Amino acid sequence: TKPKILAFAASTRSESFNKKLVRVAAEGARAAGAEVNVIDLRDFTMPIYDGDLEAQQGMPEGARALRRLLMEHQGFLIASPEYNGSLPALLKNAIDWTSRPVDGEDGLAPYRNKVAVLMSTSPGGFGGLRGLAHVRTILANIGVIVLPDQLAVGKAQEVFAVDGTIANDKQRQMIEDLGRTLTTTLARLHGQPLYEEK
């Protein structure tokens, strides 16, 4: 069976550079044989995490839907913009809600032993590299295996055409390789028999 990868950007913006970036990585993962679902976080709206609201109404529907999708996939391709040297509240809030226990399930079930590859892009020179360090730490803390391979793509407006394509073949290949690496890692982790049986 094909590894299942969920791909998304931590931006709701329709012209988001990070959405364009993650789609290129998703293509690389598909080429390597993964089943990739690219989602838009705009379709998973949720309020800022609020413990009172959670106690009264439970997990918002948008968070539940996202959590369900995270549960169903073994790998995550995440392109995160950098806001003020860190990750956007959109992504942190989505992680906070979806890591809560619900319906008797362990809160961290969507994350534990999953494998993620991170990337970012920004109009600036560093491409959002500082934000990725924070995303990496947060995901590692909730049990995600975050692969060392990552890319921060600077000067986004020069890299991506309006339709999301990348003129520079070498650069496109490097981004596609992120998806390939995640796919081959998942195949290795899940495709081989266990040495010990429970």
Ligand code: FNR
């Ligand atoms: C930014 N931006 C930004 N860029 C960067 O490289 N480092 C940074 O620290 C910040 N900080 C920042 C804060 C806030 C509040 C905003 C709105 C923006 C610019 C950011 O990279 C740019 O808006 C990108 O285009 C956002 O990504 P998407 O939406 O194009 O994927």
